[in-house]
Amino acid sequence: MSLQLSYTPHTLQFKFDARTSRGAISEHKVYFVNVWDTATPEVYGRGECAPLAGLSIDYRPDLEHKIRQVVELVNNRQVELSTDAELPQELGLQEWSSLRFALETALLDLENGGSGLIYDNAFSRGEKGIPINGLVWMGDRAFMQQQIEQKLNDGYTCLKLKIGSLDFKTELEILQRIREVAGADQLTVRVDANGAFTPQEAYKKLERLAKYELHSIEQPIRQGQGQEMAQLCAYTPVPIALDEELIGVQEPEAKDELLESIKPQYIILKPTLVGGLSASSEWISMAEARQIGWWMTSALESNIGLNAIAQFTAQYDITLPQGLGTGQLYHNNIPSPLQIRHGELWRAC
Secondary structure, X not given: OOEEEEEEEEEEEXXXXXXXXXXXXXXXEEEEXXXXXXXXXXXXXXXXXXXXXXXXXXXXXXXXXXXXXXXXXXXXXXXXXXXXXXXXXXHOOOOOHHHHHHXXXXXXXXXXXXOOOOOOOOOOXXXXXXXXXXXXXXXXXXXXXXXXXXXXXXXXXXXEEEOOOOOHHHHHXXXXXXXXXXXXXXXXXXXXXXOEEOHHHHHHHHHHHHOOOOOEEEOOEOOOOHHHXXXXXXXXXXXXXXXXXXXXXXXHHHHHHHHHHHXXXXXXXOHHHHOOHHHHHHHHHHHHXXXXXXXXXXXXXXHHHHHXXXXXXXXXOOOOOEEOOOOOXXXXXOXXXXXXXXXXXXXXX
8 A cells, every 4th residue: 555645725714803811713624634555545544633723732834834745755755654653753743733634534544445434433323413512602792692692592401602702791790690591411512712711810700600501611821830730630620621731732641640640520522733633532531530520522623523522422421412514604625524413422324
């Protein structure tokens, strides 16, 4: 088997300005990576490299140069790729998280016939759905309320709200209105602060949020404040999920130290940001060994990346709603077999 690579840039256009506590984005540049065997060039696997500004360790001006370098190393046969082996260290991908994810998924796709089948499981065969949370984006009160009503009408039993953009009083009022419609026994509510709280104010804000019987809060304070986060996790009235905190933590020893020192209630895994599928598997094993809950979340990938993440997720015994979707945020997404039915993600076959 002699494998070759190519790549294609693609700029995804949002249907609306996607707002987080870090600001708004209207487009997202990604790279599709193709891999094929020279003996059967008509069959190829595809992966997606989709780093996010302000988050990904490989959102860098030299990313495309790195992709070209990897393509040349493989195509000139200076480095051999294989569908049944780990990515070669000679490619130098330690600090290129989203590119590792792209290559891993492209190789798995090729190994399974190049039809978008990454893993053979009940989800990928269209026999079983994955429970997911309905994501409510930041915006003014009316925009957020409109989204909430639509998600409830669509049959979601778990909502996730981005907070930290509006004033805190308004966000509490939105949560109050949700609870007036559906109690905690009917609707699970998660919030994601994206590090918007300061360590000094975080605990008091968590106390006020606890009134609404939230399932969890993602990253209440910025990553890199280990001591403060550990203290919050120890005494929080709302379970805490680490998200951005995991980005850039590469070595097993560093992952072990982070989980042992902070002791979060949950971790959230985004393969594009944490180093791909093998890195996500390592995090899951470490979390489960410590009885720390986890769920997978996409990171604004196109349907290429979403398809791979969903199939990977379905390899596990899922007990919590996942942060997945069908890429409906974009005007110019890639056609996909993914569908949402009554708050579950399904793959049509």
